[in-house]
Amino acid sequence: MNDGFLVVETERFHGPLDLLLHLIRTQDIDIFDIPISLITRQFLAAIQGMGDPGVDEAGEFLEMAAALVRIKARMLLPSPSGEEDHDPRAELVRRLLEYEMIHEVAHRLRSAENDRGRRFGKGYTEPRRRPHLAEAPLHVTWDDLLAAATRIEPPTEGEAEHRVTRRAVAMTEKVDLIVQAVRKVRRIEFASLVAPWRDRIHGVMTLLAGLELGRRRVVSLRQRQHFSPLWIYPGRGAGGSGDESMLSADEPEYSYAGAGEEAT
Amino acid sequence: MNDAGIVEAILFASDAPLSPGEIARADEALDEDRVEAALAVLTAEYDDSGRAFELREVADGVQLMTRPEFAPYLERFDTVPKQSRLSGPALEALAIVAYRQPISRIEIEYIRGVNSTGVIRTLLDRELIRAAGRGEGVGRPVLYATTERFMEHFGFPSMEHLPRPEELPVVLRERAPPEERAKDDEAPEAGSPEVSDEPLSPDEAVAAVLAHAGSEVGSDGEGGGSEE
Amino acid sequence: MNDAGIVEAILFASDAPLSPGEIARADEALDEDRVEAALAVLTAEYDDSGRAFELREVADGVQLMTRPEFAPYLERFDTVPKQSRLSGPALEALAIVAYRQPISRIEIEYIRGVNSTGVIRTLLDRELIRAAGRGEGVGRPVLYATTERFMEHFGFPSMEHLPRPEELPVVLRERAPPEERAKDDEAPEAGSPEVSDEPLSPDEAVAAVLAHAGSEVGSDGEGGGSEE
Numbered sequence A: 001m002n003d004g005f006l007v008v009e010t011e012r013f014h015g016p017l018d019l020l021l022h023l024i025r026t027q028d029i030d031i032f033d034i035p036i037s038l039i040t041r042q043f044l045a046a047i048q049g050m051g052d053p054g055v056d057e058a059g060e061f062l063e064m065a066a067a068l069v070r071i072k073a074r075m076l077l078p079s080p081s082g083e084e085d086h087d088p089r090a091e092l093v094r095r096l097l098e099y100e101m102i103h104e105v106a107h108r109l110r111s112a113e114n115d116r117g118r119r120f121g122k123g124y125t126e127p128r129r130r131p132h133l134a135e136a137p138l139h140v141t142w143d144d145l146l147a148a149a150t151r152i153e154p155p156t157e158g159e160a161e162h163r164v165t166r167r168a169v170a171m172t173e174k175v176d177l178i179v180q181a182v183r184k185v186r187r188i189e190f191a192s193l194v195a196p197w198r199d200r201i202h203g204v205m206t207l208l209a210g211l212e213l214g215r216r217r218v219v220s221l222r223q224r225q226h227f228s229p230l231w232i233y234p235g236r237g238a239g240g241s242g243d244e245s246m247l248s249a250d251e252p253e254y255s256y257a258g259a260g261e262e263a264t
Numbered sequence B, C: 001m002n003d004a005g006i007v008e009a010i011l012f013a014s015d016a017p018l019s020p021g022e023i024a025r026a027d028e029a030l031d032e033d034r035v036e037a038a039l040a041v042l043t044a045e046y047d048d049s050g051r052a053f054e055l056r057e058v059a060d061g062v063q064l065m066t067r068p069e070f071a072p073y074l075e076r077f078d079t080v081p082k083q084s085r086l087s088g089p090a091l092e093a094l095a096i097v098a099y100r101q102p103i104s105r106i107e108i109e110y111i112r113g114v115n116s117t118g119v120i121r122t123l124l125d126r127e128l129i130r131a132a133g134r135g136e137g138v139g140r141p142v143l144y145a146t147t148e149r150f151m152e153h154f155g156f157p158s159m160e161h162l163p164r165p166e167e168l169p170v171v172l173r174e175r176a177p178p179e180e181r182a183k184d185d186e187a188p189e190a191g192s193p194e195v196s197d198e199p200l201s202p203d204e205a206v207a208a209v210l211a212h213a214g215s216e217v218g219s220d221g222e223g224g225g226s227e228e
Helices: A016-026 A036-048 A055-076 A090-117 A142-151 A161-165 A171-184 A190-194 A200-215 B003-013 B020-024 B032-048 B068-079 B088-100 B105-112 B117-125 B148-154 B178-186 B202-213 C003-012 C020-026 C032-048 C068-075 C088-100 C105-112 C117-125 C148-154 C178-186 C203-216
Strands: A219-223 A230-234 B053-058 B061-066 B129-134 B142-146 C053-058 C061-066 C129-134 C142-146
Touching (some): A016 A036, A016 A055, A016 A090, A055 A090, A055 A200, A090 C148, A142 B088, A142 C129, A171 A200, A171 A230, A190 A200, A190 B202, A200 A219, B003 B020, B003 B032, B003 C061, B003 C068, B020 B032, B020 B061, B053 C003, B061 B068, B061 C003, B068 C003, B068 C020, B088 B142, B088 C117, B105 B142, B117 B129, C003 C020, C003 C032, C088 C105, C088 C117, C105 C117, C117 C129, C117 C142
Antiparallel strands (some): A219 A230, B053 B061, C053 C061, C129 C142
């Protein structure tokens, strides 16, 4: 199980795509045939090793993790008719390639910036009797001003200091929550599982936990169509065992360490 | 690299006059005498080749400056102002002052999320805003308001005539200072479920989840499954 | 007064690039052609006399700048203003705007995979990008484009000097046609990562991915990216 384990310095990366691309390129993986299971495990291990990232940053990495798990899930499911030719990885591949191109452009811009930084413009320019700026004709309409006003985005919470102190949300906690909830009721809606918390990260972690449990067939997830309610049902593996800790926080790969029916 | 080249590069790129001693720090091989010699070489070259600039000694050292006979051209060049538009950031700041005046720099920066010293300077130079008193609190910050020129330019007879269209962001429609507004945002809306950032014990969490929506009756999909 | 002298004086007194048209404002007798001719004269003179600065074409204009070989001497001077470097994330976002302009924040964030509010703010405030209108769709998002400052910051003579996507050594271009590629994939390479737990897709699916990626990620850099 440890064959795919890598030590990755997550702080070095500018985001989940950067990390993902790094995993793919450093291991010489064919980007057009990404082994999703392996990459997902490595990705999860890497983000678990993240020190104490900001909540937003963690959320972004976790969103990508969720997307990977979802791709994995889709690959396990028989494709619905009409979608047979569609590899669930296609959009990810497209994004990675586009990101890689941007990465290379950014690299070129950096070297242009370095070249430019070696040239210096005129440092001192003589004080001149510049025309009184207020007398200059001003070509600004009220519409320009309103357009600028509507662009103003109120300060986002992410920029506020207090965000930093919030605690991280452990996936084990969400796994336990789902397992306990489906033991008590026939089915539960995903929205109910996240309702007691305000933070997006709870939603992300709950979804991740749900997908992982679904993969392990501890629960099953059903959704009639895109954006319709997502329901979680007890799976064949839930209920019997007394072990409530389905995932151990120490497991680097989020592998299934609990009792119950091992699915794969 | 010859001495004169180094000295010229430094004088060209420096934004303040430099003494020969200071210039000499550019290279271990240089000293004041060699800098003085280089300055003499440069002066001669500029004179011989008829450059439009010259080396001039000022109080704190030497500086490269255009020769006085070119002053009329510079003046003429300056009479047509290059910039007759306001930048996007300046427009934003102006909108904030217009709708939230009197307002301090700190508050403008809070709303915009960035340092706004430069754009405020521009708006002051343009006489579109003015310092209109001082606020309460730490350092008694200067408060800015729009000017007569602002109203003339946009054709508003008075501040009461300032349009307040629907699409204005909330921070510009409300009159409350940012601190209060931020507090309001955190108050849970009436009827919304109790939300918490506090860690709930596992039992509490399960209870909260089950209590919230009931397990069987899902809402109509709002929020469900779209959290990703 | 000869043209070259006037043009030199104007350039010497400016700390930003000027277009020939702008320079021509300095004297009624000047026009763009005469300014261009004077610029050629100056370039030759600076080269011949070994000046420490040269004329550079930047941002659709010209500017006097020190030659790069003097950078080591200038970097250690407090009185020489240095251009501050952009952060990696800011460069990334800027690269996206440069190639995909006009582009919305949401699209930038989708391409980068991370929230970009902060870096867009930074780029706006440094006037490297500007709001250039509004897009279609929900909320009519603001679209961003690069500015003149963008070219100045990187020393690009014009936007045509941006690196072309087809010059980039990215996999996109040298992809084998789908059939060949799919065949290659079937032969496991030595040392390739263990993929046995992967339910192998049928060959058709692999070919479909390749075809899809090929159509979406054209070598001209026109990707999708607006799926969300």
